[in-house]
Amino acid sequence: DFAKIDHHRKIRQGMSEVVFCEGKTEQQVLKIFERMIEKGEVNIIGTRASKELYEYLKENLKEDIIYYEAARIVCAKRVEIKKNPKGHVAVVSAGTADLKVAEEAAVILEILGNNVKRIYDVGVAGIHRLFSHLDEIQSANAVVAVAGMEGALASVVAGLVSRPVIAVPTSVGYGANFKGLSALLTMLNSCANGVAVVNIDNGFGAAVVAHMINSLANGNL
Amino acid sequence: DFAKIDHHRKIRQGMSEVVFCEGKTEQQVLKIFERMIEKGEVNIIGTRASKELYEYLKENLKEDIIYYEAARIVCAKRVEIKKNPKGHVAVVSAGTADLKVAEEAAVILEILGNNVKRIYDVGVAGIHRLFSHLDEIQSANAVVAVAGMEGALASVVAGLVSRPVIAVPTSVGYGANFKGLSALLTMLNSCANGVAVVNIDNGFGAAVVAHMINSLANGNL
Amino acid sequence: DFAKIDHHRKIRQGMSEVVFCEGKTEQQVLKIFERMIEKGEVNIIGTRASKELYEYLKENLKEDIIYYEAARIVCAKRVEIKKNPKGHVAVVSAGTADLKVAEEAAVILEILGNNVKRIYDVGVAGIHRLFSHLDEIQSANAVVAVAGMEGALASVVAGLVSRPVIAVPTSVGYGANFKGLSALLTMLNSCANGVAVVNIDNGFGAAVVAHMINSLANGNL
Amino acid sequence: DFAKIDHHRKIRQGMSEVVFCEGKTEQQVLKIFERMIEKGEVNIIGTRASKELYEYLKENLKEDIIYYEAARIVCAKRVEIKKNPKGHVAVVSAGTADLKVAEEAAVILEILGNNVKRIYDVGVAGIHRLFSHLDEIQSANAVVAVAGMEGALASVVAGLVSRPVIAVPTSVGYGANFKGLSALLTMLNSCANGVAVVNIDNGFGAAVVAHMINSLANGNL
Amino acid sequence: DFAKIDHHRKIRQGMSEVVFCEGKTEQQVLKIFERMIEKGEVNIIGTRASKELYEYLKENLKEDIIYYEAARIVCAKRVEIKKNPKGHVAVVSAGTADLKVAEEAAVILEILGNNVKRIYDVGVAGIHRLFSHLDEIQSANAVVAVAGMEGALASVVAGLVSRPVIAVPTSVGYGANFKGLSALLTMLNSCANGVAVVNIDNGFGAAVVAHMINSLANGNL
Amino acid sequence: DFAKIDHHRKIRQGMSEVVFCEGKTEQQVLKIFERMIEKGEVNIIGTRASKELYEYLKENLKEDIIYYEAARIVCAKRVEIKKNPKGHVAVVSAGTADLKVAEEAAVILEILGNNVKRIYDVGVAGIHRLFSHLDEIQSANAVVAVAGMEGALASVVAGLVSRPVIAVPTSVGYGANFKGLSALLTMLNSCANGVAVVNIDNGFGAAVVAHMINSLANGNL
Amino acid sequence: DFAKIDHHRKIRQGMSEVVFCEGKTEQQVLKIFERMIEKGEVNIIGTRASKELYEYLKENLKEDIIYYEAARIVCAKRVEIKKNPKGHVAVVSAGTADLKVAEEAAVILEILGNNVKRIYDVGVAGIHRLFSHLDEIQSANAVVAVAGMEGALASVVAGLVSRPVIAVPTSVGYGANFKGLSALLTMLNSCANGVAVVNIDNGFGAAVVAHMINSLANGNL
Amino acid sequence: DFAKIDHHRKIRQGMSEVVFCEGKTEQQVLKIFERMIEKGEVNIIGTRASKELYEYLKENLKEDIIYYEAARIVCAKRVEIKKNPKGHVAVVSAGTADLKVAEEAAVILEILGNNVKRIYDVGVAGIHRLFSHLDEIQSANAVVAVAGMEGALASVVAGLVSRPVIAVPTSVGYGANFKGLSALLTMLNSCANGVAVVNIDNGFGAAVVAHMINSLANGNL
């Protein structure tokens, strides 16, 4: 028995187990989705899902399934759930190549019921691009800041807002970037207040934390 | 001019600049405190303050100053500020040696106006100790989880609650601990949802994030 | 002469040399198996064997050969050897993606004559899954604990049992996991008593140690 | 309350919590010893205890306390416990400078009731020194192999015995030794069967695993 | 003969050898200074000079010697040399604790004949502090940017100017800062154009490069 | 909107944004080039461009586009811009395999209007090859020094010239080279004066800094 | 001009430049071979040569060319040169997978005129295999010791001989082997006298050093 | 019994065991020296010996003992042994701060009976200093090259000689030097032929290898 699905998680954590598809066979993912559907779960999410996996699932799963291509996310039994109507989460990213990770965060946030504002390609090399969106960032209940290379965006943003900044280092870069280590260390050493960090490329993890914060701000959870 | 104090920070971030005392001379810290007092700031905080520094400040500063020894924190012009009355923040720690970092978080949280519940020495080697405090942890608006060595506590706690867990790796340990690297990597790779991480031994940083979350949950900020 | 097979190992160590197939050509593995068969060895094992290698050996070897696909193990001249009848070894794993490594350990243990109980996908994110199998774990003569990502499972298990826990970090994860480094450091720094660690993804090595322990508990070896 | 002593550990794990003294104040260690004595625990052990700490405890504790200087261990309420009479554990070390770690392992093993044979300074640079003690090593129920610098001793020993080798890398060395990393990696990558590894300088941890194995071989535990 | 002073360097490189005092005995530094004076060199500089070393040299050297305390620099036979009259070099630093390194750069630049503008404690946590000095930075012929912790200052500055930015990571910080590694990687991975980096804490090296650039801009060298 | 092109950069930095093509889709690069052409920008450069990308752009872009194959650079709307007529920049490389990076630097420098002298394959293993080109190197306004493996070239060159040396470590090498780390550390620790370093394989970045220096020496910028 | 062949090297170093083929195009290698032949060089060697490269050269080069497949070496204008008749060099390797590196060393040694004794697959897991070849190892003028995984072979061999041991770590292994780092550190930290180390997988480099030593022992060079 | 002296080593390796004094108590070193003297050994060497240790030994040992202060070496029962009369070993060092390591090599070489030429402070920043000693370097039977910081000296020297270069990286430097890692990697990745490397600061190890080579060149050993 290769998987013991944590059906109890929704009760404990307010959301079902999310399937990390990388490193699982198509058959394993299908089986897990089927068992979750059987148990009556909704908004069953798979992250790191290739287009091929999506097509395999569409073919073989009895239920409808949606694919968010830029975010590499599949979602079955998609329903509107209790919304967080007050305010929004801002997802800010530094460069074009960070798109995949930023979209992973943004789509997860939306499925979980949050309003999202996307502010992409505003890295510090041309800092005026960031300042022209300051309003949407400062008014958010939480900010997800996505950046590769030197990852300086998170510190600059955190210095300008009074809400938590969840920083996501990405593996975008080369050489002394060491697959994201550079951005990771930058974010952990931020001299600005209010930054907490998740794993390299972990848009999903940042979205969950931001969703929890936004839910608290909405009096939910 | 060695310091440009960010007097504007209170407006931007809801709290004054906090002085990181390590690596500054006693004279520099004194000067910074004096200038902040002049500007009318209150609850002026210095972290990583040795007992010697505290005594120097007590002697030379015109204002009262308090020392939180276990937390290595000094505070001048201590006043009650707008409280976050609803709920509390839980500060959970794994071992006795993590005390300094946990107290840094707890004291900062209290000065910023949060109710704090301390649950110390509940590391996973004897996991029943954690379970016997589950209520206080699950009912918190945010959890600060402090652990050295392998830092497994953060994952276990996060798997049991629906609120954000701010994880603080500590440098407690030896050998392949590499001064906290081990606990840091553990926390960044948490398989549980809802964990975000701050720098090794950064109790202060975790407290600020948890305070922001608790304030949102209280409708403040 | 590319290989000096250690035919004496069975006498010294109670088990024949096991062939690590990765990095060897099909011809080299075949030659080694043939020479071991000539010398009268039984239960000749190859680890890290691809399906292609298995098929090549089946075609070219004069003897029957078995393939354990999930474990990536081939075995020629499979016979029942002296069993360890008293008790069992528990193989515990954290997630679905750790299956390959867990199965490598489990199959090696079985070929060497041990009863094995498999308890898979019980990672600490949903710790109740572990507790519902506590009996099988606590009654084992030795536990093999397999986990990637943050690898916290080994510490939690070791805190609950009085027998040796052989911990196997896996390379499952991404980003700051650094191909298993994260789980490796976690396990080496365990705050729980009774944990010893083998190389990343080394299910084979853990099985050998657990087999030696179980044999001692059975009065063998 | 800085410490929640795990009084239940003896039941779960067959031995009381052992106090890691490094990083605790003398007062904290004293308090923990007093509370354990109150609860009726015996053979209360403190590791990494300086001579100063020992003298402080001797002065202030109402009970007798013993100091094992080379091992840096204190022990209060020392009593003979259920012995493992059959066979012994061999503690093998590579060089003179590994003495502290080897003695930590040996003394812990003796307090826990095991017969210990010490075979010190038999590193691979003069491998005949090892061979002249082969009997005592091959007849042991478990071997603790302690080595710094390149740590090759563990592989050589493991290639010669049929029982588990618990390898302890030490921080002895300089330069590219990187405080024990070199020996640690050597031991994790052992090409010999039957090696499991504990943290750098963790003589205590190796002793506990070896004790568990020897107990199983004696039908105890 | 412990030192072969490179008296030819002035001809090759336009400046005499500078003595790195750390790791040399007081006697060695004295001897080197004496021999350089004999050869008629002027503006003989020692970096990383402690106050004790300065006092020893003052006592024993026949020539006047100046101490720049914040910069930890000694200078013998101080004379005005050919100035770079057009324009200036800006030395920008992130925090109070970066002072030592920033001053090392600034003093070296001044001794070598450059106008220097110091703009200290303008790190990105309060980015308005930087913007209020933009004029002096944008009009410089070269910028030396000194920052520890996450070192984001260099990228932000480089995005705003059209002249070379010589970035100096400092070892200021703790934990995942890894003694300056974090700031070093940030600066090497800068997404802004025109950044080149020197070693951690190497204010001296940055000053030499900036001096060469300013000299070229002045038509000298 | 995946890209916010920094059209203002030419004003701030004297050169347009350069497109880093790696990690962008062909469609994304095309779109960016089209939008820059619309805005009237010239000499629009893409780095890390594969031959396939070049052919795609040639097909789909309305403007002429040039491909510099060895440098992996595409350039649209190529025009002569204000030249730096006085002097040149020397691009020096250690081995044949460093060609790609050296050419990236040389071509960027030429497009930006600099005279370039290429001196390739003059690594320190046969140091006479370097000495026979000393004139061209010593007379340059700036030197770009490109080297992989141990990267010693930068130090040797810097010891011989009075102008800034921009050092580019390359990922050429194997084993303990760790993908360029070895050359990077060498260059950062140079005992010669006047070396500043850019990221591994970052020929582009070095070219920009050298261009800025050469422009200053020409009285431009 | 992509290559400045060091034709002078034979005079300076007693052997022609050897071509490292990895990372060069087939055309580049061909051109270099042609130019060396033109200059009258003999025994022109290319290392890291794939079978494809060999076939391309055979087709296009006017001279005969030999391929040593296991060693991945091509050699043009192969002639017997001045031999080192007295004694031999021993090439010792730990496992089957180290063959490629060991053969690189052995073939280079033979082309350079040395007698070579190959002693392969004698790793420390079965140390009797090494002892049964002790004569050939102890009588060598120099030993090349090739090993991956934990690389303990070099220390054990060096402890048994009075001649220099040139140790070659290989990238054979997985997990905490970190592509040869483990064996490299082992060899650098050898507790035995007389070990010097070359880069990971650098059979060529070891052969050159061993050849120089053997030549000295033969009174040549 | 803390030490098993390898009295057989002289027979196996031509030289007695050398005592590494760091990390041993004064009593332990004394005991070891006494036992070696008893056995009739001569030229008993202790490395890494502080002046205090030397004085302790002088006081307590019945035999004469010599102290080489710059080399931190003690030697008891100093006698002339079989010399290597033909030729010499060159010890070359880069900077003043490398003196300790260079002297360790030079003194060991002399005690073992080799002629030594010292050529110190000839680092590549002023490469003419090296060239003016080329004769003594090129005529040596072996070269020991000692360098810290970027360690480029070894490559440059090896490119100029036809004999083996034993490279010793030193921990001299700061920042990205990482305690000698930088020089170590440089030397391992040398693009010049004939370099083999020992551990950081291991002057002793280099001396032994160079002594073995010089002995072979003298027909001894």
Ligand SMILES: Nc1ncnc2c1ncn2[C@@H]1O[C@H](COP(=O)(O)O)[C@@H](O)[C@H]1O
């Ligand atoms: N999966 C595995 N992981 C680690 N070691 C293994 C594995 N399979 C076999 N081995 C061991 O690796 C060695 C085989 O080395 P070789 O001579 O290269 O076949 C033997 O000592 C085996 O016991």
Ligand SMILES: Nc1ncnc2c1ncn2[C@@H]1O[C@H](COP(=O)(O)O)[C@@H](O)[C@H]1O
């Ligand atoms: N020398 C040692 N090395 C590693 N762990 C130890 C050592 N001594 C005691 N321990 C363990 O460390 C834990 C003590 O943690 P603490 O609560 O900080 O006293 C206990 O679980 C002990 O079993």
Ligand SMILES: Nc1ncnc2c1ncn2[C@@H]1O[C@H](COP(=O)(O)O)[C@@H](O)[C@H]1O
């Ligand atoms: N603070 C410094 N950081 C880096 N290099 C320096 C510093 N001060 C002097 N140097 C250089 O270090 C070399 C001095 O080396 P030494 O022969 O050890 O005095 C000279 O080339 C100096 O130009």
Ligand SMILES: Nc1ncnc2c1ncn2[C@@H]1O[C@H](COP(=O)(O)O)[C@@H](O)[C@H]1O
């Ligand atoms: N080869 C290169 N290496 C480093 N940075 C580059 C390179 N080519 C372009 N850039 C810079 O990378 C940034 C482009 O980022 P993006 O928004 O992802 O296109 C711009 O600031 C460029 O100036």
Ligand SMILES: [Mg+2]
């Ligand atoms: Mg962009």
Ligand SMILES: [Mg+2]
């Ligand atoms: Mg405790």
Ligand SMILES: [Mg+2]
């Ligand atoms: Mg699962």
Ligand SMILES: [Mg+2]
């Ligand atoms: Mg010894």
Ligand SMILES: [Mg+2]
């Ligand atoms: Mg400040």
Ligand SMILES: [Mg+2]
């Ligand atoms: Mg070349």
Ligand SMILES: [Mg+2]
């Ligand atoms: Mg083998």
Ligand SMILES: [Mg+2]
């Ligand atoms: Mg010098």
